[in-house]
Amino acid sequence: MTYEYPLVFFTVFGQLSAGIALLVWLTGLRKHPAEERLAWLVALAALAVSGLSAALHLQSYLPAAFALSNVGSSWLSREILMGVVFFVLIGLRVFNVLPAGLNWLVGIGGVAFVLVMSQIYVQNASVPLWNSWGTALAFLGTMLLLGGTAALALAPEGWGRSAVAASVSAAVAGALLALSLPAFWLGGMMAPLNPVMLGVFASAAICVTLTQAACYAVGGALAAYGVPGRRGLVRVGFVVVLVGAVVGRMLFYAANIGMLS
Numbered sequence: 337m338t339y340e341y342p343l344v345f346f347t348v349f350g351q352l353s354a355g356i357a358l359l360v361w362l363t364g365l366r367k368h369p370a371e372e373r374l375a376w377l378v379a380l381a382a383l384a385v386s387g388l389s390a391a392l393h394l395q396s397y398l399p400a401a402f403a404l405s406n407v408g409s410s411w412l413s414r415e416i417l418m419g420v421v422f423f424v425l426i427g428l429r430v431f432n433v434l435p436a437g438l439n440w441l442v443g444i445g446g447v448a449f450v451l452v453m454s455q456i457y458v459q460n461a462s463v464p465l466w467n468s469w470g471t472a473l474a475f476l477g478t479m480l481l482l483g484g485t486a487a488l489a490l491a492p493e494g495w496g497r498s499a500v501a502a503s504v505s506a507a508v509a510g511a512l513l514a515l516s517l518p519a520f521w522l523g524g525m526m527a528p529l530n531p532v533m534l535g536v537f538a539s540a541a542i543c544v545t546l547t548q549a550a551c552y553a554v555g556g557a558l559a560a561y562g563v564p565g566r567r568g569l570v571r572v573g574f575v576v577v578l579v580g581a582v583v584g585r586m587l588f589y590a591a592n593i594g595m596l597s
Contacts, residue, residue, distance in 0.1 A: 340589035342392040348482075348581050350386035350419065350453060351475060353379045354446030355483020356490075357426065359506060361443035363499035366436035368492040373430070375490045380426045387419065411455045418449040450479050465591035470520025474588075477513025478581050480506045481552070482574075488559050489567075489574040500563060507559075507577075511552045514584065518545055521591075544587040551580025 356379040359365075365372045407413045425442045428434040434442070454472040461467050484507030491499070518541055555576030562569025 340592075341586075342389045343589055344582060344585045345389035346386050347453065347475070348386075348478065348578070348585050349382045349389065351450055351479040351581075352482040352486065352578070353383040353386060353426070354422070354450045355479040355481070355506075355510075356382070356486050357422075357439075357446040357483075358443040358479070359483040359487035359503060361439040362506070363487055363491075363502050364496075365487070365491075365499070366439055368495075371490055371492045372436070375487070376426060376430045378486065378490065380423075380430055383419075383423050383426060387423070390419075411452065411459060414452045415449075415456060418445075418452045422446055422449040447476075447479070450475050463592050465521050466588075468520045470517050471588075473513045473520075474517040477510040477516070478585075480510025481514055481577060482510070482581060484508075484510060485555065485559050485570075485574040485577045488563060489571045493565070504560070504563075507556060511556065514581070515545070515549055515552070517584075517588070541587060544583055548580045548584040548587075551576050551583065555580065 356375055360372060360375050360379075365375060407417055422442075422445045425434065425445045429436075429439070429442055451472065454475040457463070457466040457471045458469060459467075484503045484505070487503040488500070488507075491503070521541070555573040555578075557573070558576065559570045559573030562571075562573060
């Protein structure tokens, strides 16, 4: 199986950036300027890693000059446009060109970026295991999960209970959505598939999904246990969750290889 590592890191780190932007707004982190600035810098860095990973996926850089020429008809062009818009919005917040009162705009921009990103796969009828709204839900779930755990890792000491509750709720809801994707694959399994590859993929799906779920459970437990003041545990928990998201996304891209008869 081929895991398309550049796209794995493009989507996962793009969703991490969007999740941080959304949680900065939802948790009211603007009340803590130093931590808010750090969160925006991490979001900007994650989005930069995402963009660099996307560039590494290209076989030729010349066509990239025309990337925005089909915004009216191509989801890929729309994805690139939304990624650029989102990057600019975060950059404007980092340099305080946008006021903190517009954090909601950056958060909504991140959600829009992830939704447009998901449509490249949702609208791709040639890959049955991508072609459902389960993909969009899983992408949004990864965004919420990574954003929630990252918010806990970046939070100031003595953070309010409502902010902690919002972060934990986002992480839990995101984990459930991200882990629900195999259920949507059942419909794709009804399509004509290579029986040998189907068996291999089914085994991999079970193993990788269990690994992903274990990472989420362990990482979430570490983060939850560390919230009262053990900052190191919260950050280790976030890293474990991030590893789980990468593992799950590797399986997502492997679903495109050799599946059709």
